[in-house]
Amino acid sequence: MSAQTPDGTDNAVAPASADTIGSRMRRVFTSPTFITFAFLLLVMVLFSVMAPGKFGTITNFKLLAQNVAILTVVSVGTTFVIATGGIDLSIPSGIVLGEVFAVKALSMIPVGGGTAVDLNADQSGIGYILIALAFSLAAGTLVGLINGVVVAYMRVPAMLATLGTLGGGLGVALLMQNGVNIATYAINPVSSASLLFGIPNLIIIAVIVAIVGIVMLNLSVFGRHTLAIGSSSEAARRVGIKVERHLVLVYTLGGFASGFGGFLSLGYFSTTSVAGHSTDNLQAITAVALGGTSLFGGVATVFGTIVGVWIPAILQNGFIIMGVQPYWQMVAVGAVLILAVWLDRIRRSSQGGR
Amino acid sequence: MTARVDGTIAPAIAAESIIKNFNHVHALRGASFEAFPGEVTALVGDNGAGKSTLVKILAGTLQPDGGTIRIDGREVTFADPVAATALGIETVYQDLALAPDLDAAANVFLGREIRRMHFFHDQAEMRRRTAKSFADLGVGLVQDLRVPVASFSGGQRQSVAIARAAMWARHVIMLDEPTAALGVIQTAKVLDLIRSIRDRGLAVVFISHNLPQVLEVADRIEVLRLGSRVARFRGGEVNVDQLIAAISGAFSNEVAA
Ligand SMILES: Nc1ncnc2c1ncn2[C@@H]1O[C@H](COP(=O)(O)OP(=O)(O)OP(=O)(O)O)[C@@H](O)[C@H]1O
Numbered sequence: 058m059s060a061q062t063p064d065g066t067d068n069a070v071a072p073a074s075a076d077t078i079g080s081r082m083r084r085v086f087t088s089p090t091f092i093t094f095a096f097l098l099l100v101m102v103l104f105s106v107m108a109p110g111k112f113g114t115i116t117n118f119k120l121l122a123q124n125v126a127i128l129t130v131v132s133v134g135t136t137f138v139i140a141t142g143g144i145d146l147s148i149p150s151g152i153v154l155g156e157v158f159a160v161k162a163l164s165m166i167p168v169g170g171g172t173a174v175d176l177n178a179d180q181s182g183i184g185y186i187l188i189a190l191a192f193s194l195a196a197g198t199l200v201g202l203i204n205g206v207v208v209a210y211m212r213v214p215a216m217l218a219t220l221g222t223l224g225g226g227l228g229v230a231l232l233m234q235n236g237v238n239i240a241t242y243a244i245n246p247v248s249s250a251s252l253l254f255g256i257p258n259l260i261i262i263a264v265i266v267a268i269v270g271i272v273m274l275n276l277s278v279f280g281r282h283t284l285a286i287g288s289s290s291e292a293a294r295r296v297g298i299k300v301e302r303h304l305v306l307v308y309t310l311g312g313f314a315s316g317f318g319g320f321l322s323l324g325y326f327s328t329t330s331v332a333g334h335s336t337d338n339l340q341a342i343t344a345v346a347l348g349g350t351s352l353f354g355g356v357a358t359v360f361g362t363i364v365g366v367w368i369p370a371i372l373q374n375g376f377i378i379m380g381v382q383p384y385w386q387m388v389a390v391g392a393v394l395i396l397a398v399w400l401d402r403i404r405r406s407s408q409g410g411r
Numbered sequence: 412m413t414a415r416v417d418g419t420i421a422p423a424i425a426a427e428s429i430i431k432n433f434n435h436v437h438a439l440r441g442a443s444f445e446a447f448p449g450e451v452t453a454l455v456g457d458n459g460a461g462k463s464t465l466v467k468i469l470a471g472t473l474q475p476d477g478g479t480i481r482i483d484g485r486e487v488t489f490a491d492p493v494a495a496t497a498l499g500i501e502t503v504y505q506d507l508a509l510a511p512d513l514d515a516a517a518n519v520f521l522g523r524e525i526r527r528m529h530f531f532h533d534q535a536e537m538r539r540r541t542a543k544s545f546a547d548l549g550v551g552l553v554q555d556l557r558v559p560v561a562s563f564s565g566g567q568r569q570s571v572a573i574a575r576a577a578m579w580a581r582h583v584i585m586l587d588e589p590t591a592a593l594g595v596i597q598t599a600k601v602l603d604l605i606r607s608i609r610d611r612g613l614a615v616v617f618i619s620h621n622l623p624q625v626l627e628v629a630d631r632i633e634v635l636r637l638g639s640r641v642a643r644f645r646g647g648e649v650n651v652d653q654l655i656a657a658i659s660g661a662f663s664n665e666v667a668a
């Protein structure tokens with residue numbers, strides 16, 4: 058059944074054995090995700106050797122993992138948005154509105170002489186936490202829903218649509234707060250307490266979100282359609298995928314993740330932070346791009362995003378420990394980002410693709 | 412196939428006086444077309460004659476501005492491509508319409524994934540079925556089934572699109588220049604595939620600029636010119652010169668619409 062084409066290539070149906078372990082390994086080792094992952098491991102080894110007993114400790118890693126947890130959550134969400142070939146600049150607005158909505162909801166629950174906002178951490182109950190969660194998620198979801206409708210149905214470029222909701226959402230948050238932050242310990246246990254093996258909840262939550270993201274992107278029909286739309290929205294449309302509706306879902310998911318990030322942030326920092334998240338969008342996009350997700354859509358990896366979240370954090374942490382000016386981290390991350398995207402570019406054009 | 416009261420067979424798919432405008436471009440001006448079950452109907456015409464536009468309307472990808480579509484004689488409207496595929500109508504588009512970053516199996520099953528627990532796709536099973544149907548159809552692929560189709564050659568991509576359509580077609584298959592990027596061997600395979608699909612009783616619509624190829628495989632030939640049908644022939648009753656005359660407007664056997 059093996060036929061030769063005029064150009065001499067073997068044209069038989071590829072037998073199962075053609076998909077060798079070797080070719081699969083080659084694909085893995087040349088993937089941008091693997092390269093940045095190797096870079097991350099290398100940097101970690103270097104820091105461990107150069108700062109023995111300080112960098113490579115459990116305590117340090119627990120601290121790091123807590124510090125990156127919120128960025129992890131929103132970056133997993135935005136990986137889906139970028140997988141469609143879109144972008145979400147409105148993450149800070151989702152986070153801050155998430156915080157503010159939660160605080161507003163708590164402040165409407167009378168407790169003793171005051172409201173639930175005034176609770177101490179040890180007075181808080183699951184009821185207050187669930188109410189705060191619901192309002193945070195609602196705020197983020199609303200921002201995401203608006204993004205999705207504006208991008209998918211009004212056909213405003215994602216960059217501008219989400220720039221609009223970034224400014225608009227932050228404005229609404231500042232109006233609701235009269236520009237000042239409110240401290241609350243009511244949902245403190247969410248982020249700092251531990252339900253499992255003494256691991257802070259924040260870390261467990263980030264791990265769960267990452268796993269859910271990996272499963273959704275790679276194993277679910279939803280993830281497959283997300284990638285298909287990013288690869289060719291026309292091809293997706295022709296096979297009957299409801300492209301607009303799916304885009305709304307994806308942007309809404311991104312907003313949902315931001316709202317959840319706001320909830321976690323309120324728990325972690327015990328205060329709203331209306332001005333404290335302004336670069337979270339750029340950090341998330343950096344993480345996604347570092348990890349090997351294509352900003353053109355169609356190719357995405359949640360695992361890569363996790364790696365991309367850790368690289369800047371590790372560099373900063375390591376530099377501080379070693380007494381290097383931590384501003385070098387910004388320089389290093391910028392260089393690695395450009396390098397990673399450039400390598401991806403080369404790999405793709407050598408593939409004969411786009 | 413459905414026999415009419417008068418004993419003739421209704422076209423498996425038919426277009427009647429279809430009108431389609433893109434702003435100021437009148438792509439279709441009352442175009443009609445018929446394809447019958449168990450026959451290969453070739454649709455020929457010059458560049459820009461409206462062949463691809465007509466196929467997209469019959470596939471539900473474009474909505475006509477006027478006219479009627481009939482399936483087995485019954486009037487239908489296709490709100491979207493799913494409405495057409497639900498009736499067993501499959502299309503290989505001129506631009507292929509594959510998702511380049513997905514692998515062959517993902518493309519073949521895109522939009523109709525085999526699911527597990529509703530939420531998940533069953534990638535292993537989809538790969539297995541794709542490999543089997545590629546083998547059955549004689550579609551050759553050098554690369555394995557795990558790499559994105561972006562890394563395939565143009566001809567291999569075309570094979571994936573054809574195999575996808577052939578796999579799902581139950582009633583009508585429309586192929587818009589399916590051999591344009593293929594070498595000699597692959598072209599022969601596609602023509603064989605077209606015949607075997609016809610022999611399964613499906614209506615095959617075949618668009619090509621290669622007139623000898625059209626004459627080789629077509630049972631009927633319809634000619635489109637400037638957005639409307641100008642001639643119809645039976646396969647054996649026409650030669651290349653007559654087809655060229657019809658395509659260029661020097662000949663018509665159609666009453667003006
Ligand atoms: N989406 C579109 N927007 C505007 N004009 C279009 C569009 N699609 C097709 N047309 C125009 O409609 C006319 C018919 O195009 P169509 O693609 O159907 O021709 P065709 O017969 O398939 O040509 P070819 O043999 O080159 O594939 C052309 O004038 C073309 O420019």
Ligand SMILES: [Mg+2]
Pocket residue numbers: 462463464505587
């Ligand atoms: Mg065409």
